[in-house]
Amino acid sequence: MEYVVVGASAAGINALKTLAKLAPNDNLTLISKDEAIHFRCILHHYLEGSRDVSQLNFTDANFIEKNNIRWLKGVSLTAIDTSTQVLTLSDGKKVVYDKVLLATGASTFFPPVKNIKDAANVIGLRNLDDAIFIKEKLPQVENIVVMGAGLVGIDAVEGLLHYGKDLTLVEFGDRLLPIQLDHKASQRYQDAFAAYGVKQRYNTAVQEVLMDETGKVKELALSDGTTIPCDLLIVATGVRSNVQFLEGTPVETDRFGMLFNPLGETNVANVYGAGDVSGKNPIWPAAVKEGIIAASNMVGQKRVLTDFFASKSTMTFLKIQTMSLGSPIPADDTYQVEIRESPGQYKKIIHKDGIITGAVIQGDLSYSGILTQLVKEQIRIDKLKKCVFDINYSDFFNMTENFEFGFCTD
Template identity: 55%
Template sequence: MCKKMSYDSNNTRGGKRIMRYVVIGASASGISGAKTLRELDENAEIILISKDEYIYSRCILHHFISGVRTVEQLNFSEDDFINKYNINWKKGVEVLKLNSKDKNLELSNGEILSYDKVLICSGASSFIPPVENLREANNVVGLRNFDDAEKIVEVGKKAKSAVVLGAGLVGIDAISGLMNYDLELSLVEMGDRILPIQLDKYAAKEYEKRFEEKGVNLKLGVMAKKLIVDENNNPKALLLNTGEEIPCELVIVATGVRSNIGFLENSGVECDKFGLLISPEGKTNIEDVYGAGDVTGRNPIWPTAVKEGIIAASNMIGFNKKMTDFFGSKNTMNFVGLATLSLGTVNLKDEEKEDYIIDIKTDETGYKKIIHKDGKIYGAIIQGDLSYAGVLTQLIKENINVSKVKKSIFEIDYSDFFNIKENLEYDYK
């Protein structure tokens, strides 16, 4: 795409000063941000810094654990991405400090790297809760990066038992990745069902039945009290608050994440208890410092991270774009042969239920639930046949009012809200 360019110590080429953009992090937002920067400024120097030595999707790390994909097959970027977009990638390097006054970064390799503008996409790391021995023991790992996945494979092949703490998406990914190992598998969740954020009880129960049929020992509505270890500090069993002990030689912790913002301490860049604070334009409170993705601790969804990276990079170049697509959360999942779409608000509090209409349909194709009010859809679950997902997504994306449609909300099709105008252009009713 772009020819190679050389830069002198004053960051000039041919006597003309060029911009130096630094992107911290090589996941969804960082890669989309770096690509956008190059597309909008072919002359800029673009430096990508990452602790990771590979570009990979964290969403499919369980495919590496299960042996379905190699690390190369986890790569979500274009072939030869780094060379194609003429990016200087400093891989295996960590940013230790950001000095906003001097506009430079202190790196783990000892380098002091100056920048004109910087995009923070440093993501998040697994949070290990303060359960006795859990933080100190061997073979306790999260599932957030490739090193975690490699460790799980290494220990999983030798161990006889494993426990996954947390039954959110990451926990279910971990269980799915380990199901073809010769392990006694247990899943511990303090909520009353698996995937408590994404699913209601009915949809969750369908997965629970299938996981139990596959031999997974589900422990719901319980908490980990202590990790019992041997004389070498290796896990032996997990003690629950019920008094039950679950055998485990490997523990995968999927109880939450914490934003990677430690290097921003004393930088002047504002953060809160969730993570980095950014505007809809991806700007922080410090000029020329931008952010995107999971480092904000909000809406940790892959498409959102990609969009945030694009928008922040566009504004770094000088465009004026805003992030407006924050509709709840959207997850499409396919575990143990069962596909599900979860969109927006899927569980209402008891005091909220009388304010909304909840339509439910179950038949041979699966389960559908749509939550709406005054013609606007606020959330939905579709499990089994996902063919209605496209229509549903358009209804929400285009903010279509469905109150005037007389047929069942489960039978709406494109003809109910999609028109062809006289000039043959498409529009929405």
């Protein structure tokens, strides 16, 4: 059996680990643009100098060799013929598959800003090549602007804090991490970054990239009518799934990316998907689970993705730990909000009809385990006999008739 995995990030590599375990006697092929396996979520550690390239690898050093994986690196997938089950690569090579996992991920989205795609020294922070480019440019630049205050943008800022550069963060929303955090949790990070000298511009958009005579970015024109100096622009305004190779094929997509079900199956036999190629749930844990599940089903061991909350993020910036679950802001007045605060600690739970729809935990994350259990077990918190913040693990130790532990109700 010829198993082919396209993509060497969270979904693809964890799928390969699963295939190597479940189908050790079959042929495994990895195809990737990346020439090194690396953990994208810690690229800022490479920027700040606390890790080298080898320390970004999240597999065993000899993972590829030990599992006899054929790795075609530095190439991308340009076409797939689902009728003949043949992949065409950017170097012209053809690869035949019996079953293929498309885990091609996503690329930095460059918004429609004048000159943003033409100016030099404008880059995303999506892969190791981006991080290497940024680090190589640091001796030549003084004014660095990060466009977008999402997780990737904040990673970039933190990774560059200690170089003595003039750092500015520009965000269209009204706060840092607007998708993951509410105003209070965001403000703690904003104050912490301000203490490091980071300039922050919220409710502001970049309208034009101004270039010098050599074509390099020199200034940015902002929506408030001001201009700011910029020698290096890091774009972190979102991603777009890598699905160009699916054009003209029967594999279904939507406006976000490729479609696949909870088993990792697409609408085409022997073609599977996992990770950011879907354009949804663009976080590492989701991609890991989807890769494992898809690979299991590729070898005939049925597994279904059922235990994942669609929007969950755990982050640590400037030694401040935070977990975000679902939406941090209630959609309307029909939602109830529970808050408990203490020095250095902030807990907020949003629920409707007893069902948790969002939460923010900042400071001590020990409560996040309890919260995860409440969500996983689908426990209605309006039926609890104690305050939701006073629940502890012992409350779950109620033996059922199947000798499993459930939630105590008496």
